[in-house]
Amino acid sequence: MTDSETPTGEDPRETERGGELTHTDREGNVQMVDVGAKPDSDRRAVARGTIHLQPSTVDAVRADDIGKGDVLATARVGAVQAVKHTWETIPMCHQIPITNVDTDFQVRDDRIVLTVAVETTGKTGCEMEALEGVTTGLNVVWDMVKAAEKDESGQYPDTRITDVHVVQKEKRVREE
Known part of the structure; x- marks a missing residue:
């Protein structure tokens, strides 16, 4: 995973522009964004x-x-x-x-x-x-x-x- 990818492999900049949400997963569970890398x-x-x-x-x-x-x-x-x-x-x-x-x-x-x-x-x-x-x-x-x-x-x-x-x-x- 690169520094610009989320755990799902998507670029978080895209999520900020209207793609998938970064604080919920596909099932609607709330999650903190992983910044560890x-x-x-x-x-x-x-x-x-x-x-x-x-x-x-x-x-x-x-x-x-x-x-x-x-x-x-x-x-x-x-x-x-x-x-x-x-x-x-x-x-x-x-x-x-x-x-x-x-x-x-x-x-x-x-x-x-x-x-x-x-x-x-x-x-x-x-x-x-x-x-x-x-x-x-x-x-x-x-x-x-x-x-x-x-x-x-x-x-x-x-x-x-x-x-x-x-x-x-x-x-x-x-x-x-």
Whole structure:
């Protein structure tokens, strides 16, 4: 079997373009993709997302005046934890060795943008880890500020998480 073939002998790039599924076999059984024959490579993925908030809530975050504590520090911890535990929450996701996680918050007038960069050395990429970091980090922000965001009826008319996406993916094959 070559590096580009699945156990069934098919090229996995074809399966990604509409052929057979890689996470189920012909009988419908769920399976993890076998990456054992692939060489280790240095990999990096960067994901980004936005949480939209009321300007008064953003001001309170900036002033560290949210009753639950430091919003961005807590969200940073949540993002890193999510990256490290992605394999536990995404079915068929490989457990990979995380070598680095960087988080960056851009606090704007009516939103907070979170960028998470994940690095690994291994046989499979880390895009899912970066996405999990972003979504969990932004969910932590929401949890920390929800008292400030609720309207008189207890709803969140202005709060929303948007634009979660992978902005960069890199793979560098290691030379021996």
